[in-house]
Amino acid sequence: MIASIDRRAFLRGATLGSGGLALAGALPAWALPGSAGIAEGLPVLSGEDITLRIARTTMRIDGRPMHAVAVNGTVPAPLIRLREGQQVRLRVMNELDEESSIHWHGLLLPFQMDGVPGVSFPGIAPRATFTYAFPIVQAGTYWYHSHSGFQEQDGLYGPIVIDPAGADPVLSDREHVIVLSDHSRLSGRAIFTRLKQQPGYFNRQRQTLAGLLAGQDQRAGDRRKWGAMRMDPTDIADVTGATYRYLVNGHGPQDNWTALFRPGERVRLRIINASAMTTFNLRIPGLPMTVVQADGLNVRPVEVDEFQFGPAETYDVIVVPREDRAYTLVGESVDRSGMARATLAPRPGMSAAVPPLRRRPIATMTDMGMGGMDHGAMDHGAMAGMDHAMRAFSNAPTVRKGPGVQTIAPMPIDRTGAPGQGLDDAGHRVLTYRDLVALEPNPDARAPSRQLEIHLTGNMERYMWAFDGEKLSEVTAPIPFRAGERVRVTLVNDTMMGHPIHLHGHFFELVTGHGAHSPRKHTVLVQPGGKVSWDVTANEGDWAFHCHMLYHMAAGMMQVVQVRGGADAA
Amino acid sequence: MKALLFVGAAAFGWAFPAAGQTMSHDHHGDMPMAAPSSPASPAAAAPDSDNAKAEGQDAAMSPNGGQHSGHDIHMSPIGDPHAGHHPPAPQADPHAGHPMPADSRPEAAAGTDLAAGDAPAPTPQPGLAASRFWGAEAMMAASHHLRHHHGGMTFRQVMLNLAEVQLRRGKDGYRWDGEAWIGGDIHRLTLKSEGEGTFGGRTETAEVQALYSRAIDPYWNLQAGVRHDIRPGPSRTYATMGIEGLAPYWFQVEGAVFLSSQGDVLARAEAFYDQRLTQNLVLQPRAEANFAAQTVRETGIGAGLSDLELGIRLRYERRREFAPYIGVSWERRLGETARIARTRGEETGGFSFVAGVRTWF
Numbered sequence: 001m002i003a004s005i006d007r008r009a010f011l012r013g014a015t016l017g018s019g020g021l022a023l024a025g026a027l028p029a030w031a032l033p034g035s036a037g038i039a040e041g042l043p044v045l046s047g048e049d050i051t052l053r054i055a056r057t058t059m060r061i062d063g064r065p066m067h068a069v070a071v072n073g074t075v076p077a078p079l080i081r082l083r084e085g086q087q088v089r090l091r092v093m094n095e096l097d098e099e100s101s102i103h104w105h106g107l108l109l110p111f112q113m114d115g116v117p118g119v120s121f122p123g124i125a126p127r128a129t130f131t132y133a134f135p136i137v138q139a140g141t142y143w144y145h146s147h148s149g150f151q152e153q154d155g156l157y158g159p160i161v162i163d164p165a166g167a168d169p170v171l172s173d174r175e176h177v178i179v180l181s182d183h184s185r186l187s188g189r190a191i192f193t194r195l196k197q198q199p200g201y202f203n204r205q206r207q208t209l210a211g212l213l214a215g216q217d218q219r220a221g222d223r224r225k226w227g228a229m230r231m232d233p234t235d236i237a238d239v240t241g242a243t244y245r246y247l248v249n250g251h252g253p254q255d256n257w258t259a260l261f262r263p264g265e266r267v268r269l270r271i272i273n274a275s276a277m278t279t280f281n282l283r284i285p286g287l288p289m290t291v292v293q294a295d296g297l298n299v300r301p302v303e304v305d306e307f308q309f310g311p312a313e314t315y316d317v318i319v320v321p322r323e324d325r326a327y328t329l330v331g332e333s334v335d336r337s338g339m340a341r342a343t344l345a346p347r348p349g350m351s352a353a354v355p356p357l358r359r360r361p362i363a364t365m366t367d368m369g370m371g372g373m374d375h376g377a378m379d380h381g382a383m384a385g386m387d388h389a390m391r392a393f394s395n396a397p398t399v400r401k402g403p404g405v406q407t408i409a410p411m412p413i414d415r416t417g418a419p420g421q422g423l424d425d426a427g428h429r430v431l432t433y434r435d436l437v438a439l440e441p442n443p444d445a446r447a448p449s450r451q452l453e454i455h456l457t458g459n460m461e462r463y464m465w466a467f468d469g470e471k472l473s474e475v476t477a478p479i480p481f482r483a484g485e486r487v488r489v490t491l492v493n494d495t496m497m498g499h500p501i502h503l504h505g506h507f508f509e510l511v512t513g514h515g516a517h518s519p520r521k522h523t524v525l526v527q528p529g530g531k532v533s534w535d536v537t538a539n540e541g542d543w544a545f546h547c548h549m550l551y552h553m554a555a556g557m558m559q560v561v562q563v564r565g566g567a568d569a570a
Numbered sequence: 571m572k573a574l575l576f577v578g579a580a581a582f583g584w585a586f587p588a589a590g591q592t593m594s595h596d597h598h599g600d601m602p603m604a605a606p607s608s609p610a611s612p613a614a615a616a617p618d619s620d621n622a623k624a625e626g627q628d629a630a631m632s633p634n635g636g637q638h639s640g641h642d643i644h645m646s647p648i649g650d651p652h653a654g655h656h657p658p659a660p661q662a663d664p665h666a667g668h669p670m671p672a673d674s675r676p677e678a679a680a681g682t683d684l685a686a687g688d689a690p691a692p693t694p695q696p697g698l699a700a701s702r703f704w705g706a707e708a709m710m711a712a713s714h715h716l717r718h719h720h721g722g723m724t725f726r727q728v729m730l731n732l733a734e735v736q737l738r739r740g741k742d743g744y745r746w747d748g749e750a751w752i753g754g755d756i757h758r759l760t761l762k763s764e765g766e767g768t769f770g771g772r773t774e775t776a777e778v779q780a781l782y783s784r785a786i787d788p789y790w791n792l793q794a795g796v797r798h799d800i801r802p803g804p805s806r807t808y809a810t811m812g813i814e815g816l817a818p819y820w821f822q823v824e825g826a827v828f829l830s831s832q833g834d835v836l837a838r839a840e841a842f843y844d845q846r847l848t849q850n851l852v853l854q855p856r857a858e859a860n861f862a863a864q865t866v867r868e869t870g871i872g873a874g875l876s877d878l879e880l881g882i883r884l885r886y887e888r889r890r891e892f893a894p895y896i897g898v899s900w901e902r903r904l905g906e907t908a909r910i911a912r913t914r915g916e917e918t919g920g921f922s923f924v925a926g927v928r929t930w931f
Contacts, residue, residue: 099715112703118716120700122708149719196725197930201890208846227819230789391788403756403785447684450691459788461816464755471721471755477694488686509682516681535682542699556721564695 044079048087052077052102054124054146054156055095059183061245062252066185068155069096069146075250076179076274077144077158084139084165090132094124099148102132103504103544104160105312106142106296106522109134111541114504116147119544119560123148139164140296141270141314143179150188153276153550157181161270162296169439170292172268172318176259180282180331180340182244182275191239192551199463204242205337205360206234217362229390231407231496233363234335235460236421238497238551239277241338246278246331248342256351257342263324267344268292272314276550279310279334279498279525281423284344285355287327289317291431295521297507298439307431308334308420310500310525312548315431319344326350334421334498336360361422367496369409369529396494399455400469404556406459409494415530416512421498433532434512436519442509444537445516448488452479456526456547456557458495464555465495465547471556479545481538483565490533493526499552500525503561504543508534523548538563726752727930731842732764734926736899740917741768745924751783758783760793765801776801779810790815797828802869807831812838820844835863836871850888854895856881865906870914872906877919885928893928 045052057070071077082088094100101123103115113134117123124130139162146156159177184191194201207217218226218233226233251257261267269289273280283289283306290303293316307315321327324346331340336357343351365371368390390407399405419430458465465471481487488511491501502523509518511533518535526532538561546558701709730748745766751758760783765776781795790813797808812826824840842856858879865873883897902919903911911918 112700116716118709118712118714119698122704122712123715193725197727198890204849206846206849208848210848224819230816230818230820403788406788442681445681448686450689451686452691461789462755462785466721473717473720473722475717480692480694482692485689511682513683514681515679515683518682533682535686540699554720554723558720562694562699564692564699 044081046081049089049091050080051091051093053093053095054100054102054151057155059155059250061183061247061250062254066183066245067187068183069151070155071158074158075155075183076181077156079158079177080144080160082136082160082162084136084162086136088132088134088136091129092124092132093129094126096151097126099123099125100151100156101146101148102144102156103147104132104142104144105502106140106314107134107160108137108505108507108539111505111539111543114541114543116504116544119542120504136162138162138296139168140293140298141177141272141316142296143272143274143312143314145274147544150192150276150550150554153182153184153188153191155183157274159270159272159274169298170268170316170318171266173265174261175268175270177249178259178269178271178329178342179247179249179274180272180278180280181247181250182239182278182333183247184239184243184245186243188276188550191243192554195238195463195551196555199238199460200232200235202238202240202242203232203234204240205236205335206232207362229368230461231363231368232460233367233496234360235496236335236361236363237278237333237337238463238549240335241333244278244333244338246275246280246333246338246340248329248331248340251342253339253341253354258348258350259329259342259344260348261321261344261346263346264320264322267319267321268316269319269329270314270316271309273309273311275311277311279308279420279500280331280340281306281308281334281420282315282329282331283307284319284327284329285353287319287321287344288429289319291315291317291436294436294519295507295523297520299519300437300439300517302431302435302437303429304431304435305428306419306423306426308423308525310498310523310548311550312500312502312523313521313525326352328352328354330355332357334361336422363421363496363528366413366415367421367528368407369412369494371411371413371415371529396455396468396492398453398468399457399494402469403462404459404464404466404471405457405469405494406461407494407496408455408457409492409529412492412494412529412531414532415527416510416532418527420525421527433510433519433524436510436512437514438509438517438519440517442516442518442520444486446486446537448486448535450485451488451490453490453492454479456491456493456495456499456501458497458552458557460496463551465549465552465557466555467545467557467559470559472558472560473556475559478542478560478562481561481563483538483540483563486535486537488533488535490531491524491526492531493528496528497549498525498527499557500548501546502548503536503545505539505541506536506543508536510534540565722754724752724754726750729928729930731928732926733929734895734924736766736922736924738920738922741771743768743774743922745926753783756785758791760795767801773801775799781810781812783814786813787815789817793826799869804868806834806869808836817841830866832866834866837861837863847884850886852885852887852893854883854885854897856883862907865910867910870907870910870916872908872910874905874907876905876907877901877903881924883924883926887928891930894926895928896923896925898922899924 052071054071057068058065059068059075068075092102101115101117111120113132114120142160144158144160145152159179211217245252248257288303288305290301292301295314326343326345329342389410392408393401396408416433419432423430455468457469500523507520507522509520524532540563543561545561546553698709728750732747734745736743736745743766747764749762751760753759760781762779767773777799779797781793783791783793786792792813794811797810799806808828808830810826810828814824817823822842826838828836838860840858842854845853847853860876862871862873862876879901881899883895885893885895887893899922908918
């Protein structure tokens with residue numbers, strides 16, 4: 001904890017020196033500080049036969065040793081670079097003393113190769129080897145990670161880049177893979193245990209009496225109202241900079257991982273949120289970013305100054321740094337408790353000013369699912385009534401009533417046109433989901449034959465999370481689909497936290513008003529108190545469907561989507 | 571006129587989604603004429619900012635990409651994510667062959683702009699598809715393991731909310747109040763213990779409880795079990811039933827009734843509140859009251875409100891698991907209980923300065 005304070009004080013300072021470039025043996029060459037990027041032909045794993053070895057290791061972050069689970073000795077795991085149209089065989093050797101697995105996040109593949117123990121295969125036993133084999137039918141930026149225990153938190157994640165079979169519509173002179181993640185001195189298991197014992201354990205930005213006297217955060221009246229509802233408006237992130245180091249390609253803020261460019265070059269950044277629990281706000285002060293790809297699929301170019309993305313989402317952006325100077329890449333945690341930091345520079349060893357962390361947001365009535373209500377008009381008596389209205393199961397008949405459901409959003413709203421929690425007043429252009437338009441027409445533009453509403457539910461006081469109030473451990477049947485059928489799924493977030501929801505084995509088209517050019521994603525961040533609709537064409541198999549916040553998933557926020565073909569499914 | 575017709579048709583489609591689904595295809599020919607305000611076309615309301623932002627950004631795209639900015643390209647077979655997945659009847663892009671300028675709005679509902687129908691959901695089937703590849707037995711075991719590790723895990727915690735020395739006029743004393751639990755989200759086994767004594771004297775009160783605890787709503791647990799008082803002698807055993815949980819305004823509240831093996835009925839209410847002064851300093855006001863339905867001479871308890879404790883403790887929570895504190899506690903035996911104490915020549919209570927550690931693991 002002392003370390004985290006040191007770092008925060010350090011980060012709040014306006015400028016950083018070049019930092020100790022601690023070279024660590026546990027890093028792949030492409031992730032070493034001063035890397036010139038993968039466009040320079042740095043070592044990666046390619047070809048049709050790839051071997052990955054999962055084992056424990058010690059990595060150095062900002063000069064401090066940390067325990068980790070690594071692939072081929074590195075965290076992040078090696079970059080797997082493939083070409084659309086090829087076949088690949090991935091031999092995965094598990095040298096851990098526990099079961100392991102690798103899921104190929106965003107790849108369209110036969111369900112039995114998807115890598116989720118208990119859904120798509122039995123898992124890889126300790127000291128055993130499993131060979132995945134499947135064709136590569138797509139291009140873009142993806143990633144891979146463990147789907148066993150808490151190994152993803154402990155370091156088992158890495159990037160995948162698939163080059164298109166033909167010419168890439170995205171032109172760049174150079175590219176860098178930017179893997180953002182979170183790492184703690186505590187093991188994933190220890191973090192989860194603490195969250196279960198005391199859900200606010202990692203929140204070191206609570207509202208205080210000192211803050212009230214200093215005029216910070218909510219006024220006394222609002223604090224009383226939120227207290228009456230037993231809702232903490234500072235509960236923005238469950239696991240925070242109090243324990244996390246936020247990493248870029250396995251490096252802490254002081255390590256200052258550096259991506260090189262020549263002034264005037266078009267630089268493609270393939271940015272992957274491979275964190276276990278962290279929604280990042282990403283920006284490069286002084287350098288606009290043109291988003292060209294979302295979740296691996298091309299979108300019409302859209303220029304922004306910042307974007308928010310949840311765990312498992314990816315964005316490819318083009319930047320054109322024209323000046324011969326360094327730029328800081330800032331990946332700020334959504335609760336502003338820390339940041340991932342890297343540098344874009346013409347030469348190694350340079351650094352630019354690091355902006356201080358901005359003030360953390362306070363959850364609003366909209367975040368509580370009262371998007372349509374007039375906040376000002378609510379007096380104290382109305383709030384007392386609100387306490388009941390906030391858990392009216394008549395608003396969500398499919399949700400199972402129980403201790404795991406703290407609130408039902410009375411008026412959830414579509415927030416896909418908003419920039420994400422805490423960024424409404426960022427003062428510059430922030431990407432929204434509505435800004436995304438698929439570059440190519442959607443492969444299936446039929447109207448959905450039916451629709452389905454799924455509620456994202458939780459109880460922050462007990463650290464319980466689920467779909468429709470039922471943890472995976474309690475669910476008795478999968479969510480059934482017919483192969484090839486088109487279904488509109490609406491996710492309603494009844495909780496006060498964002499949930500990045502991932503459906504394995506599919507891309508779904510966001511219903512954001514773009515018709516047959518809807519953006520296609522594998523993971524969508526459903527904002528607090530918000531709702532998101534998407535259309536999906538079901539691919540045969542059993543597929544994991546879950547929140548990509550690792551501890552939400554572990555708490556039960558996961559189900560299995562069962563897609564069966566033929567008449568027998570009817 | 572045609573546009574008007576389409577609006578009407580689209581509105582009809584909105585009201586009757588199943589019908590609209592087929593109609594939208596019938597009306598392909600009319601699409602270029604469709605009014606942007608068509609209610610079936612949310613895209614018409616899409617902000618212009620998309621396009622504004624896209625302007626001038628083609629620089630980032632290769633000449634190749636420029637070709638893609640028209641809408642008339644076709645997916646290469648290799649890029650078709652549905653390859654090998656029994657793709658639905660070819661629906662392709664309804665706009666294929668309708669080249670649109672890059673900055674134009676979609677002219678008619680297509681894709682996600684279309685309303686969804688109300689076809690019934692299929693019935694879930696037993697078993698996992700992966701059993702075909704890896705064997706039913708292996709998959710069943712893995713599935714069981716998966717479910718257990720996603721919502722069904724067991725946790726435990728041991729917490730001493732109070733572990734302190736009490737400095738007061740007369741004899742200094744000590745006090746503890748803690749609990750331990752093991753279990754899942756709903757069902758838990760909870761052990762509680764509290765007691766106090768004086769240094770150099772004997773332990774005055776000491777009790778343990780073993781309870782089954784069940785979550786009954788988001789904030790409250792119902793608890794039932796056994797309480798055993800080791801002190802004061804003679805030892806007593808009670809059946810107990812109570813609730814504990816989080817009340818509005820963040821008050822931690824606990825209440826229980828106890829029925830002794832002798833038929834005596836006691837009750838207890840406790841509440842505390844954590845007021846954060848700063849991120850590390852927490853002020854905890856606390857109150858505890860004990861009641862008895864009858865006088866029990868052997869244990870010195872009188873009928874009615876038998877004793878009351880009010881305390882305020884300031885703790886330093888630099889580390890959540892080990893938070894030292896100081897404070898003041900006022901305890902008082904009341905009514906019949908106080909009378910019994912006085913007749914026995916015992917103190918009836920007073921102020922103490924307290925210092926201790928709140929700790930858990």
